[in-house]
Amino acid sequence: MDWFTEFPELGRRDLRDFRKSIDQGFKDFTRTYGEDIESFFEPLLQFLIWLEKLLLATPWPLFIVAVAALAWFASRSLRVVVGSAVSLFLIGFLGMWEDTMSTVSIIVVCTILCIGLGLPVGIVMSRSDRAQSVVTPILDIMQTIPSFVYLIPVVMLLGIGKVPGLIAVVIYAIPPMIRLTNLGIRLVDKEVLEAADAFGASPWQKLVRVQIPLALPNIFAGVNQTIMMSLAMVVIASMIGVTGLGQPVLKAISNQYLAMGLLNGLAIVALAIIFDRISQSYGKRLQSHRGGQDE
Amino acid sequence: MSDPETKIEIKRLFKIFGDQPESMLEKVREGVSKDELNDQHNHVLGLSDINLKIRAKGIQVVMGLSGSGKSTLIRHINRLIEPTVGEVWIDSENVLEMDEKTLRDFRRNRASMVFQRFALLPHRTVMENTIYGLEIQGMAEKDAEKQAAHWIERVGLAGYEENFPGQLSGGMQQRVGLARALATDADILLMDEAFSALDPLIRTDMQNILLDLQQELHKTIVFITHDLEEALRIGDQIAILRDGQVVQQGTPQQIVLKPKDDYIADFTKDINRGRVIQLKTIMKVPNDKPGPELSAEMLVEDAAQLVTESPSSQARVTNDSGDVVGVVGINDLIRAMARPDIESRLEEL
Known part of the structure; x- marks a missing residue:
């Protein structure tokens, strides 16, 4: 009755070989194609860096006015206008302006x-x-698999940096966009x-006009969900080298800096609320015709 | 097509819904009933051996209760539904043999449609909805708006161009639907229970608008309805559909005066016959007695009123060129309006 009480496991050695061969296979893949893949993402990296520099170079009052507009x-x-402006001002006042600009740039690119x-x-x-x-099942996997699990191959492939962070955020944040479009x-x-x-509309005319x-x-x-989810990934992405509000949070965790963690965490929340209100109210205004009232 | 008056001809059209409609065709041809096909073979008989000639420039009504297949039938004319087997000829083309592009051109330019629940684009204004068909045709926006403005005015919606459908009442929304269909300048107009969702008063309004427009547009209109009053009021020709089959075809008078079977007789017995029957149907040999001169096409109800108001007890019936072709007495008029079942009861007394 051994088979009944003992699970028929793969032998320890077989299991190790099995894992090893997968690891080896992926490592080989990385060695062969790693550079090509990296250069494929180069334009993306350049764009991200450009945007971050642009945001950082923008005088702070101009940025606040732009967001308010x-x-x-x-x-x-x-x-919404006053709320956005005041919270942005507070973020800057509390010394988190630069990290916030980094986070905004990665959120924008990701969106x-x-x-x-x-x-x-x-x-x-x-x-x-x-x-x-x-x-659908692919989206299910993307949404439920712990993000650390796909961070491993991404880091193996592209190393630590902005692009792997961006990819990780996109994997996590894209499913609602796809689902809700569908x-x-x-x-x-x-x-x-x-x-x-x-009336004889072609498939294209139907798609674009109806x-x-x-x-x-x-x-x-x-879009709104995607923005929210990418903000939620900011801290995890900072583990693989994405600059922004996530990094101070990470530092705060390892050093038990309560105030630092709290402030940066709240800054993320403030950003989330600003993005959410703006995108949601725009979405609502799009359907004003349904309510029947004049715009 | 040999007969120049016929615009649309439907020939031997069958539509069976289900997994293997072709295999059921034989059974339907052998006379298996709709219920049997449903219960034993799990297929739904939509249309069975439809043969219908629709005259150009007239209003052909297809009447039937829900489930009779009338909406399925009208969708075969512009091929929104593919038949199991059959032919739909328009002028000299079989719609069912058109390739994708020809069919699209046909729908764009030659047949437009009005829907029961309006089917307007909720995110577009009245104007933008009305130009929809023209936009698909590829007309420049300026020309399209000019053309659409004309039709918006014709259906009585001038001043509402910038409103969204959600801001309009049902009747007004259907006016937009009508304007959208008319704007494409197609000579066939398909109307699928177009007025059924409207209040009775507004429905009568819309019927009047349609009849007025038809007076000058002379389109070939196929009009679906479940309401016999409506069918009799606007139809030049009526086809009555039951369980996917045409039970009777004819003019409103033929339907009311000579119902083919009890099913149709049952429908027609509550109808106000005075609004259907024309003087020429009941007139007698002319005599010398005086009376107002009335047109042979005048309805009995209208004539009754005029005769009652005149000093004489009869009317003289004239043809198009004004010659007296018969007379109608006040008693004839009353008898023509009476319900047939009351008539037979009187005879029994």
């Missing part, structure tokens, strides 16, 4: 990447049930689509 354009709400990659994937997914059944397009009223067909505009509120919810 963006907030006004998106929400037409004085509360652009997520939209650029997620939107087409979501569209493809919405147009074919087969694509949906392939992509959902939004699938939720478009069947009758409106039938009308488009009846499906995407009508899915926009959902797509915007996806």
Whole structure:
């Protein structure tokens, strides 16, 4: 009855060999293609560095005014404008301006990447049930796998630095963008689509003039989620060399600096709230026609 | 097509919904009923052996209760639904043989559609909705807006161009739907229960708008409805559909006066016959007695009112060129308006 009480494990040596061969395989892959992959991401790195420098070179009042203007354009709400400006000022006042600019730049690049990659994937997914059944489990894995696990191969491949951090953030933050694009397009009223067909719209005309505009509120919810999730990854990304508000938090953990951790953590929260209110209220304004009131 | 008056001809059209519609075709042709097909073979019979000639420049109504297949039928005309087998000829082309591009051009330029629940684009204004079909055709925006403005005015929505559909009432939304369909200048207009979602008063309004427009546009209109009153009011020709089959075809008068079976008779018995029957149907040989001269196409109800108001007890019926072709007495008018079941009950007394 041995087999009943003892689990039929792989032998210890076999298991070790198994893991070793995977590690070896990936190491070989890294050696062969590592440089090519690195140079592939070079433009991205340059863009990120350029943006970070630009933000850092921007005089602080100009930046606050720009954010306030963006907030006004998106929400037409004085509360959001004043809230954004005051919290940005406080962040700077408490000595976190430079880290905040680094974080903002990586969030912006990450959001652009997520939209650029997620939107087409979501569209493809919405147009074919087969694509949906392939992509959905991949998204499930991306969202549930502990981020440290995919940090390992990314670091093995690209070393420590901004680009691997960016990739890690994108992996974590892109699923809601894809999911909500897919959902939004699938939720478009069947009758409106039938009308488009009846008037002879081509698939492209349907996509651009009917499906995407009508899915926009959902797509915007996806953008909003993506921004929130990439902010949540900032601390973890700082472990592999991404500069920004995450690094002081990391330092605070290892040295038990309570105030430092708290302040930088709150700065991340403040950024999150500013991004959230701006993108959400813009998303809401997009659907003002549904409520029936004048804009 | 040999008959120049026929615009659309549907021939031997079958539509069976299910996994293997072709294999069920034989059974349907052998006369398996809709219920049997559903219960035993798990397929739904949508349309069965439809043959219909639709005249150019007239309003063809297709009437039937829900589940009769009427909405399925109209969607075959612009091929929003593919048939299991059959032919749909428009002028001299079979719609079912068109390739993708030809079909798209056909839908863009030759047949437009109005939907039961409007199917407007909620994120676009009235103007932007109305130019939708023109935009798909590829017309420049300025020209499209000019053309659309004309139709917006014709359906009585001038001044609402910048409103969103969500800000309008149902009746106004359907006016947008109508303007959008008219704007493409297609000569076939498909209307799928276009007025069914509207309040009775507004429905009558919309029917009047449609009839007015038709007076000068002379489009070929296929109009789907479940409401016999509506069918009789606007139809030049009516086809009654039941369980996917055409039970009777004819003019409103033919349907009311000579219902083909009990099913149709049951429908028509509550109808206000005075609003359907024309004087020429009930007139008698002319005599010398005086009376107001009325057109042969006048409805019995209108004639009754005029005769009652005149000193004489009869009307003289004239044809298009003004010649007297018959007479109608006040009693004939009343008898024509009476319900058939009451008539037979009176005979029993």
